[in-house]
Amino acid sequence: MFQEFISSGMCEVCWFEEARYSCRLCSRRVCPRHYVVERGICAVCSINLCEICGRALAVDSCLLCGKLVCRQCSRELQPGIRVCGSCFSNIHEYVRRDSRLSYIERYLKKPPRSRA
Ligand SMILES: [Zn+2]
Ligand SMILES: [Zn+2]
Ligand SMILES: [Zn+2]
Ligand SMILES: [Zn+2]
Numbered sequence: 001m002f003q004e005f006i007s008s009g010m011c012e013v014c015w016f017e018e019a020r021y022s023c024r025l026c027s028r029r030v031c032p033r034h035y036v037v038e039r040g041i042c043a044v045c046s047i048n049l050c051e052i053c054g055r056a057l058a059v060d061s062c063l064l065c066g067k068l069v070c071r072q073c074s075r076e077l078q079p080g081i082r083v084c085g086s087c088f089s090n091i092h093e094y095v096r097r098d099s100r101l102s103y104i105e106r107y108l109k110k111p112p113r114s115r116a
Contacts (some may be wrong), residue, residue: 012030014031017033020032023040025045028044050070052070052086053073057070062082064087065087069084073085075088077104078107092105
């Protein structure tokens with residue numbers, strides 16, 4: 001039974017219509033217009049969703065392809081530089097095509113944590 005969703009409360013996206021659902025990711029209460037039924041998430045989460053797995057909220061976008069990625073679907077090369085899994089495996093190909101990215105390759109060869 002979904003009795004709890006019928007209780008009073010406004011959609012936390014539009015603050016205009018009555019909330020009928022709650023988002024499984026952010027638990028916002030939303031109206032049918034701001035809910036993506038197939039995914040069980042609200043409109044806000046649906047535009048911030050990882051474009052790789054489509055299940056988790058994106059934390060960043062891939063530096064190389066620009067896809068929104070979640071923590072699980074990406075690799076953080078260094079703080080603020082995140083690439084998706086498929087770009088990570090193709091990283092040398094990207095670097096060959098765009099020499100501006102050569103710092104990534106340098107980083108991969110010599111992670112900053114290793115002491116000089
Ligand atoms: Zn709404
Ligand atoms: Zn949400
Ligand atoms: Zn993901
Ligand atoms: Zn990518």
